[in-house]
Amino acid sequence: GQNIDQPTEMTATEGAIVQINCTYQTSGFNGLFWYQQHAGEAPTFLSYNVLDGLEEKGRFSSFLSRSKGYSYLLLKELQMKDSASYLCAVKDDSWGKLQFGAGTQVVVTP
């Protein structure tokens, strides 16, 4: 079956760094996405990894290891507006479906 695991909640202070881990076991793999979702809003795209390694994009970086079924999203220089849910999603082979993890709620405190 499909299984995508990520922690439920993480708390960090403004200016700090937080790393959100995601492990997956899926029937197919064609890339991994990270999305940010604020309450009551649709997800917004953060990053995409299909090859092993680190992708850096400003304050956000994402890492993938396909052999380990593992990814992380690194948020640096945390700001209050970064308080949100972060969703890990794996692109399935069939129809290109995205399988989502349950999301990690990040709480940034002053």
Place this chain on the structure above:
Amino acid sequence: GAVVSQHPSRVICKSGTSVKIECRSLDFQATTMFWYRQFPKKSLMLMATSNEGSKATYEQGVEKDKFLINHASLTLSTLTVTSAHPEDSSFYICSATGTGGWYGYTFGSGTRLTVV
């Protein structure tokens, strides 16, 4: 960039009535549209996948007669919740992928459905 417009953003309807939700891709051709529902503080649950001009493929446990999906053109897909009941109250989001070089998925802004 790719934009998907979803309407309405909020709707309240009476039990037993039907509600239609629209998603339009504004600047690209959405060859595939995905429909999700999301309960509070939960992740997105895929309901169905639709390709333009074809019948939708529903996920296990999703009633196709209750959640009617139409993807008649490359820019428009609709989800109709028929004979809505309070348990259908949820946040519904569409996501599109298509031509234009963008390998990702563009989400609509979501529809908050409340059935009273």
